[in-house]
Amino acid sequence: MPNIKELTTKIENIITYSENLRVLRLRLPEGSGFSFVPGQFVMVSLPGLADANGRKIAKAYSIASSPSQSGILELCIVSYPAGALSPKVFQKNIGDEVVVTGPYGVFQLKQPVHPGTVFMAGGTGLAPLISMLRSLYAEGYKEKLWLFYSASEPKLFLFREEILGYAKHNNLQLVVSTSNGNSEWVWEKGRVTETFPKHLQQLQQDGVPNEERQFYICGPPLMVTDTVKMLLELGFKKENIHKEQW
Ligand SMILES: Cc1cc2nc3c(=O)[nH]c(=O)nc-3n(C[C@H](O)[C@H](O)[C@H](O)COP(=O)(O)OP(=O)(O)OC[C@H]3O[C@@H](n4cnc5c(N)ncnc54)[C@H](O)[C@@H]3O)c2cc1C
Incomplete structure (x- = not known):
């Protein structure tokens, strides 16, 4: 090979x-x-x-x-x-x-990367997605991207400062959540299947038609299955959903 x-x-x-x-x-x-x-x-x-x-x-x-x-x-x-x-x-x-x-692996960032692409991660499923974001921002990517990321506990928010930096400086729309938030947790509650619908209207305001929206999803098998099911029910296209699970 x-x-x-x-x-x-x-x-x-x-x-x-x-x-x-x-x-x-x-x-x-x-x-x-x-x-x-x-x-x-x-x-x-x-x-x-x-x-x-x-x-x-x-x-x-x-x-x-x-x-x-x-x-x-x-x-x-x-x-x-x-x-x-x-x-x-x-x-x-x-x-x-x-x-x-x-x-x-065939779970790979496909070029060109469409504005409005959505990255969705559960736990260490963030790993391949942060690689994609790091590489895009290192190349100077300027368009709006979305990251929905759920960690099981606040202390397990991987690469926290770096990701918050992308949200501040790199046009990354960030929705971080945890199912076990404590009093210091200032972000959202729940898994990505709970946070995504809450932001759907805001997402659709960027003008990308549902049938063209690209998704990269990675996490535990149940999270990935549930997320794909939700996206298909919302009218997004199967061929635009790229996924990895373990
Ligand atoms: C494409 C791909 C990418 C992966 N990337 C990552 C990654 O970035 N980070 C990462 O941590 N892992 C990743 N994994 C999973 C990793 O390859 C191993 O399966 C994992 O680390 C367990 O290996 P092990 O030898 O320690 O446990 P094993 O000997 O395989 O398992 C022993 C026991 O550990 C427990 N266990 C194992 N896996 C799980 C699980 N997923 N959930 C709950 N209990 C479990 C079970 O009790 C199991 O009987 C990836 C897997 C694939 C296929």
Whole structure:
């Protein structure tokens, strides 16, 4: 397959959002020639980690960084205590090695990006979408875009300052929500299927006909299924809905 590479990277930075959620910044080897399209993922493994049959354990993680951030890959990783890979990744520290293979995936930002495109994320489903936004803004994209993003808890609002910056300076219409807001939570309540209908009228004021509106959705399977169902019922077109779930 063209462009697929297996590379040994080093952990350059770790941002801990909670016991079970981290963002890892991986440094690619010098001159690796690794390239990807925003939305794609890599298979992650650890040196020497294999299952009982000696087979390498590798799991998919969407790339959160943009191709413009050369030499690095950022991944948002949830750790499941019983998981074969994720808790092992959480045992790693800055300077440790992580093996990535890729890029893979057909969930990719399609060019040209239509004004009024809507990005909808649940939890770490933000990863491939923030890659798309980072890449667009790095290229100087000026048109209005929408991000509906639901995190289960306020402290799990990934890349918070950066996203608030896009809303302030880059024509990003931002609707952030959580189902478990506390008294400090100043944004909305509920999942994207609850917040989207509330903003539909405002969305439609930008003049993009429903049949032309583009969507990129990523999150847990139930969130994606429910969101697609809602959009189809509202009259948006199946062929304009691009999705990834895990
Ligand atoms: C295209 C793609 C992109 C992905 N991108 C990301 C990403 O950006 N970030 C990320 O964190 N994950 C992502 N995943 C999921 C990831 O590949 C792993 O499936 C996940 O990390 C669990 O792997 P594990 O080996 O730790 O657990 P496993 O050994 O696969 O599972 C062990 C146990 O953990 C629990 N568990 C595993 N997955 C889930 C789940 N989704 N919900 C609830 N419980 C679960 C279950 O109890 C399960 O029995 C992606 C998957 C795909 C297919």
